[in-house]
Amino acid sequence: MIKILKKLKDKPYLKFYKYYKEAINVDQSHVESVAISSYCSSSKTVNSRFVNLKYIDSNRWTFFTNYNSPKAIEFEKHKQISALFYWNKINLQIRIKADIEKSDEMFSDNHFKSRSTEKNALAISSKQSEEISSYDLVKKNYNNSLNKGNLDKRPEYWGGYDFIPYSFEFWTGEKNRLNKRELFILHDNLWRESFLQP
Ligand SMILES: Cc1cc2nc3c(=O)[nH]c(=O)nc-3n(C[C@H](O)[C@H](O)[C@H](O)COP(=O)(O)O)c2cc1C
Numbered sequence: 001m002i003k004i005l006k007k008l009k010d011k012p013y014l015k016f017y018k019y020y021k022e023a024i025n026v027d028q029s030h031v032e033s034v035a036i037s038s039y040c041s042s043s044k045t046v047n048s049r050f051v052n053l054k055y056i057d058s059n060r061w062t063f064f065t066n067y068n069s070p071k072a073i074e075f076e077k078h079k080q081i082s083a084l085f086y087w088n089k090i091n092l093q094i095r096i097k098a099d100i101e102k103s104d105e106m107f108s109d110n111h112f113k114s115r116s117t118e119k120n121a122l123a124i125s126s127k128q129s130e131e132i133s134s135y136d137l138v139k140k141n142y143n144n145s146l147n148k149g150n151l152d153k154r155p156e157y158w159g160g161y162d163f164i165p166y167s168f169e170f171w172t173g174e175k176n177r178l179n180k181r182e183l184f185i186l187h188d189n190l191w192r193e194s195f196l197q198p
Contacts, residue, residue: 002032005057011191012168012184013058016094019170023087034063035084036163038074047074048084054111060162062103064111066128067157075100081163091173096165103160112154121146123158169196 001024008017023031037048049071051063061083065072075081083096112120125145132138145151166186173179181196 002053003055005055008056008058010059011193012165012170013056015170015182015184016168019087019090019092019094023090023092026089028087028089031087033085036063036071037082037084038071039078039080040070040074041077047071054160057162059164060103061098061165062107062160062162064108064158064160066123066126067102067159069128072161075161083163083165093169093171095167095169095171096163097167098163098165100161100163103162105159108159109154111160112158113152117151118146120151124151124155 002020004017008014020031032052032054033050034053035048035050037046039046047070051065053061053063055062079099079101081098081100083098085094085096086092112123115123122142122145125141126138168184170182171179177198179198181198183194183196184191185194186192
């Protein structure tokens, strides 16, 4: 589930919230899972992966990860990302373009404190996306971290990223491929609304 921290005001955010409620009401699984695509400026390649969106605080949409991971390195060099949801139970795709930056440190500290000790042990023990010789070693590192304790202190290499959307497209699948595509683009602090052909 995504925590909505403030009452949403902007039109695309309200639309997102309306669809989010609809998806929850029909028991959509992984409703918080979003594919984040980033650009690696050194290899000139594009990379996608799912993360779980945890908070929406008006225009700041937050997930958590390892700050040394490939995605984090890509975000630091190229701050534009895309975010993609698909909720199959309501046949809805949401495409977002956004700028991304690290979350406030205290916000990350508080979120880390709110998590289970098991999740935190893993976050502390894992050098995310680095190669390792075996899965047994992953488990050994995790158990070492679990036994060491001090599991509510966030390590500096783990925390939140906020993405700040400037474009939304809501695509709903309709009968006879008469699909509806609504576009919202932010211009001078105003959301310009239009439709796209299917
Ligand atoms: C549904 C789903 C949710 C995930 N949520 C997160 C997440 O919130 N944070 C995270 O770091 N990785 C998450 N992962 C793992 C990432 O997809 C990815 O494997 C990992 O972050 C390493 O990505 P990178 O090498 O591009 O940095 C999730 C994977 C799936 C399938």
